[in-house]
Structure formats: C-alpha cells, structure tokens
Amino acid sequence: MGNLVQAELRKTTTTGLWWGLLIPTVLVALGGGLLSGLIGRAFVDLTSSADAEQLSEMLGVTPDQWKFSLFGIARSINLATVFPLIFGALAVSGEIGRRTITTTFLTAPSRMHTMLAKMLVYALWGAIYGLAIMGFVALGVVLTSSSGQLPDSGGWAMLTLVCVVSSILMTMFGIGLGALIPNTAGVVVLLTMYFVVIENAVLLGLRIAGTPETVVGFLPNGSVNGLTGSVVVDLFLSKAGVVPEEAITFLRMFAGAGGAQSWWLSGLIFLGWVAVAFGGGWALTARKDIT
Amino acid sequence: MHDGSGLIAVQNLTKQFGSVTAVQNLSFTVSPGSVTGFLGPNGAGKTTTLRMLLGLVTPTSGTATINGRQFHQLGQPGRVVGAVLEAQGFHPRRTARNHLRVYAAAIGVPDTQADQVLSLVGLATAADRAVGGFSLGMKQRLAVATALLGDPQVLVLDEPANGLDPEGIAWLRTFLQSYARMGRTVLISSHLLAEVEQTVDQVVIISRGQTMYYGPLEHLRQQQQRRVLVQPSDVGALATALREGGVLTIEQLVDGRLAVSGVDSKHVADVALRAGVSVYGIQEEQVDLERIFFQLTSGQYAGQAPAPYQQQGGWA
Ligand SMILES: Nc1ncnc2c1ncn2[C@@H]1O[C@H](COP(=O)(O)OP(=O)(O)O)[C@@H](O)[C@H]1O
C-alpha cells in the first residue's frame, strides 16, 4: 500500500496541476478575506450611527463589538474550496481521459488498492489546500479589519478546523464524481456550476416560494456550507449579546448557512454525500472495462 | 501466489460488448522461451483478448491466466508481467523520468531502475523532456521502458511496431528474441504477419474472435506449397507428360501458363524436354506466409472490389 501511496503522491507532484489550481485558490481566499474585512468595517460604521443606538441598547453590546467579518470568512472559504473539489475531480477522470489509468491498473495489486491510495493522497492535498485557504483568508481579513472584529484564538482554531475538514471532504467528493463522470471538462463544469450556481438558485427559488429552507441543509452545497457557516454564526452570537430569534435566521443567511443544521451535523450530512459519491465512483471504477 | 511457470493460458475466452462479440471461445497457451505472435486482422479481437489477460476487461466467460493465476491474483503484477498496449497514455506534462518513477514506486522497484530502462530503450537523453513533445516512436519506446520496469517474467505487447521507425523495429526484434531466450515469455500481437515473421517462433492466428491456427510458425511454412509456373509451347502435351510422370496437381492459369505444384522447376523442364515441348518461360512461385495468413483470416470485413467501370454504349 505504501508503494501505491508514493506513486499517487508522485503523480500529483510531477505535473503543474497542484500549483496551477493553488494559485486561483489563494487569490480567491485572499480577495475574499480582504473583502470580508472591508464589508465588516462598513457594516460597523453603518450601525454605529446614531440610529443604531437603540438597537445596541436592546442587544446589550455596542456594534463595534460585532464581528461582521466572520460572515465574509465563511463565504470566502466556501467559494475557495471549489478548487480542491476540482483537484479531486481530476484524480480519476484525468487518468481515464489521458488513458494513464491502464498503466496505473497494470502496476497495482488491485483497483481497490489504487482507489484507496488516491483517497489517502488526495486527503493530504485537501488538507494542504484547506490550510492555504484559511491562511490567505485570515491574511486578507487581518489586513482590512479592526482588531475588535477578529475572532479570538479559539475562534481561529475552530475556523481552521472546519476549513480543512470541508476542503478534504470537497476533494473526496470530487474524486467520486470524477470517477462517476469520467470526462474531465464535463465533471469540472458540472461540479463548479452545481456548487456555485445551481444549488444557490434552488435556495433562492425555495425562498421565493416560501417553502422551508431546511431541505437545503441536506443538499451537498448546503451541508458543506453549513459546516463553515454554522461555526461562524455560533462565533458571532457568542459575542453579540442577546439576539432575537428572527435575526438569527438572517445571520445564518449571511453566513451562507441558510437552512443548514449545526456545524457537526452539516459535516456528517456532507460526509454522507461524500460516501455516496466516492462509493459510487469506486464501484464503477472497480468493474469498468478499460478498453 | 503464482507458480512462476511463465505460462499464459487462455481458455474458452469470450467477450461480448453489447451486441458485438469481440472474442469467441478462444483458447491457446503461450510457453516461455520463445516469442509468440498473436495475429489477426483489424477487429479480430487481439486487443480485447490481451486486455482480458491483463485484468483490464472482464471476460463474459472463460479465463485467462498468467503463471496459473488471474491478473488480480498476482499480488505484485508489475513484477510478473509487463505490457505495452495500444492507447496506453502518458501525461503530456510529465517528463519521461518522472513517468517511470511514478510506476517504479507503484511496482516497488528502486528509482535507479527508471534510468536503467530509459537507457535500455535509448531514451536516456530525453529523460527530462515532457512526454507531450515526444514522437509516436519515442512514446512507444517509453511504453516498452515502462513494461520493463519490474523486470517481468512475461512480456505482452499489442502492436508494438506501430509508430516505430525501422531502427526501432530492428531493435525491438533483437530485444524480444534475447528476452525470450533468457527463458521468459513474450507475446506480441500484430495485424501483419510480415511484420513479426522474423521475430516469432510460435503463432496464434485469430479471425472474428476465434482461433484459426495455433502452433509453430515452421509448421505453417511447411504447409505452404511451391508452385512452378511454366509457359510451354504446347500446354496439352506438357500437362499429359507431367500426369504420366505422376504429377497430378496441375492448373491452367488465365494467362495460359501452367501452375505445377509439388515439384521443382528442374523437374518440369526435364519433363518438357523429354516430351519435345519448348519452354518459353519458367519460374518458381513462393507462396508467401502472408497469403496463407490472408487465407486463414479472410472474410472478416472483406472489402468489396470496386465495381467495373461501365460506359454507356461502351466500345471497349
Ligand atoms: N469497448 C468496446 N465497445 C464495443 N465494442 C468494442 C469495444 N472494444 C472493442 N470492440 C469491438 O470488438 C472487436 C474486436 O476489437 P479489438 O479487440 O480491438 O480487435 P483487434 O485488436 O484485433 O483489432 C471489434 O469489432 C471492436 O469494434
């Protein structure tokens, strides 16, 4: 097994794909972080005006203690993890497309061994992408936020945890889908469209129709966003004083976790999706005729 | 794990792709110590058979084994069998050396083996170039290098001559023969007998997914008959004289010549002299193996002859 893990690791380091995708990843993360800080600052300025005094009296905290930039952090992580998703999606579909899969299977004890080795190596890459995303989002936010808006060290640790977990899970989900749809362009377009556009459109439709949004929390994007979003809402609320129930719904929407369950439940739901995608891709790859 | 015999055994192998029967009840064995040619026209089922042997395609029925085991039971397959297959790909941006190092790691051989096989196939100077810039022949050499990484006991090559330059073909020929002489097993497919005629000792000839001939190439050669083509002054007289001498396989060709089988030209000329028939031309015809191959395998996708050109109110 160690041999195959090393082989898969070498596959990923001997082409430029890992840094080719890492560049847009960190740019999105950094840009998102910078923007999060700026928007958070604008919000605080707005709510600090005289009109908001009533509100802050009601809540028991002054608006400059509100950590608005947290919402942007969650959004930035959600967007940036689309790149590890693509990286994972190319793991199997790329090999089938370039027909290197033939040599890969000829040099492995079984296809199961190959898939397992890929899973381990791509989990590592998912973690590396996750750490890079967190690092650059944090850098952006720190540059543009006032220090009162930043989470404390426990908050940072929690954010890092969910960012890395969500990045790893997205990579795994990508591997599965790439094995199910072994067409590199097709699977990349489909996944990007789904995670960036399609599910958000569904969410919007549900909102307009007035149907409960909870269903979204069980969909792939809704659940993986719930992982980061719910943590951010918790962190915000822990420093925001008394927040009325109706406001929480809005906060969850801001965090991109509208309709989502708690962070760990969201994580488990997305893990379920990953298991379905990876299991399906695994089963298909195991029996597929390579001609 | 496996018996180390170097034996390839294909038994009643059948593969159905939907409604297409690619391979039908195919059986043959390949022994170590010689190069075996796996021959058949395009679409005969060679690639499908080899891919079933290598565990890449699941047979509809029947078995294919190497060293008495199916591919997925070999344990470390890369150390038992090396394969060069059609449509075996490379990542265009990976260098030749890195490509080999990836698979050296998978097989579990040291990285130095990558450089060794590169020099063996004559690609040492191109080691650090991206494979995307390689010619077809260079890619084929790299595929051979990949197959040799695990120093396997069995080598399987699917149409390896495709894309190779004459020098490459000559090299491959010598290499495969010496590889077999070391007591290893070499199975090489081709749609042209002539291409492998000088390389192989044994042949398996298939057509439409079925075995047509399987045995030493030498036996096939012996089956072929020589014919003497002779243009006599009197066809009837020569034919009669030959028949009286016990030669019964005589054919008259459309151009008026006689085709006589089973004897040499000297015999025909002597008979003609005794019968008082002049010989205007005499020639020994070598029915080449390719023709036997063609006869064994013809029929599949037989191309139609172009329709004769017909002119309206022709004056031909
Ligand atoms: N994946 C596939 N799907 C459907 N038909 C196939 C597939 N692979 C091969 N065939 C068919 O099987 C037959 C044998 O093909 P192949 O094994 O490639 O022959 P050869 O290598 O002798 O040229 C052909 O009719 C081919 O069209």
Ligand SMILES: [Mg+2]
């Ligand atoms: Mg073929």
